[in-house]
Amino acid sequence: MDFSRVELADEDRAFFDEARSFLATHVTEEVRRRDRETGDNFDEGVHLALGAEGYLEKEWKPSSEGGFSRVRRRIWELEKRRAHVPWVTWGTTAMVARSVEKFGKPELVEEVLPKVFSGHVRLCLGYTEPEGGSDIATCKTRAVRDGDSWLINGSKMFTTGAHNCQYVFLITNTDPEARKHKSLTMFLVPLNLPGIEIQGIRTVDGDRTNIVYYSDVRVDDKYRLGDVNGGWTVLREPLNVEHGAVAAAPDGLQDPSIMMHQAGFMAQAVDKAVTRVSQPDPNGRRPVDDKSVAYRLGRSFARLEAALSSPSIFGRVAIAQTMRDISPDLMDLHGAAATLPFGADGAADDGSAEYAYRFAPLAGIYGGTLEVFRNMIAQHVLGLGKPNYSPPVAKVS
DSSP states (O other), X not given: OOGGGSOOOHHHHHHHHHHHHHHHHHSXXXXXXXXXXXXXXXXXXXXXXXXXXXXXHHHHSOGGGTOOOHHHHHHHHHHHHHHTOOOHHHHHHHHHHHHHXXXXXXXXXXXXXXXXXXXXXXXXXXXXXTTXXXXXXXXXXXXXXXXXXXXXXXXXXXXXXXXXXXXXXEEEESOTTSOGGGSEEEEEEETTSTTEEEEEEEOTTSOEEEEEEEEEEEEEGGGEESSTTOHHHHHHHHHHHHHTOOOOOTTSOSOXXXXXXXXXXXXXXXXXXXXHHTSOOTTSOOGGGSHHHHHHHHHXXXXXXXXXXXXXXXXXXXHHHHHHXXXXXXXXXXXXXXXXXXTOTTOTTTXXXXXXXXXXXXXXXXXXXXXXXXXXXXXXXXXXXXXXXXXXXXXXX
């Protein structure tokens, strides 16, 4: 929705202008350039400015507690996306903060939430393990009770943002003999504790993530969230949000699914491809007049529109798959110059198609693979049985 073309109440129009001006002031070209170079998806200066202005708290809280109204929330979400605000670390922080509020002890809530709202505290996800894959319930990282504290040993992969965060939402195994969903306990672990080592990993799309090692890390019991061996209850709601399995808003003022931020990059790449193929060459010929070019561009548009309209977990799958499917076409439409990245001299579209192409494989992995999500749809939406991964039975000759 483009709120510049929607009739807004005077106070909402004033907020729209205020938000756009604030973001234009703080999310500069230098911020965007640095974000592409570091792959952090985070800028501390911008984040602290958002906190100081009260935007983080208003975004997190419902309107009944001083947060944005539904219309202003929608304006804010869309303007952040248009400005390309580095967003990932706030996304994980907001998600984990709800579990802290719901399951944390009062002293932990008081320690964490005010600084979350000011921007000085950020929270990351400690789920995946080097050999765990998408099934995080097979957790091997151990937490052993030792008086009023716990000793944690293990490692986690893909802890994105850990180097910019103060706490990690950590899933641990506290009862190896129990069934896997009954053996888990969640902690909010301070990342400055002795025994924690954060090592950066650069992904193919240029993003920075981390592997984090935990060696005899002593954590006070006040940092435990929920019951011992009751971690799955604590984890379930953030997982549903990350998977995109959320109910649609009846007023329509909500993204149909998650990953709309990534979809925005893809839509921008498609728009730039349209501009490129509509420009005539010195002989007056436009690439779009070639039927094969028009077909591939039209197919990309249709796939994109279908993905943007798909709700809940279906949209999560559709956006990631569409990015994989259409980004090669966009590269081809631009030609060889499309291989040049953002900021490079001569880049066909300032690197938009190239970025979508590199990001596409990762979009089908973040938060779980597309295969896992398709199995979830098959089982929980379509009512099909669980997939059978056992080896085929040998035929008796």
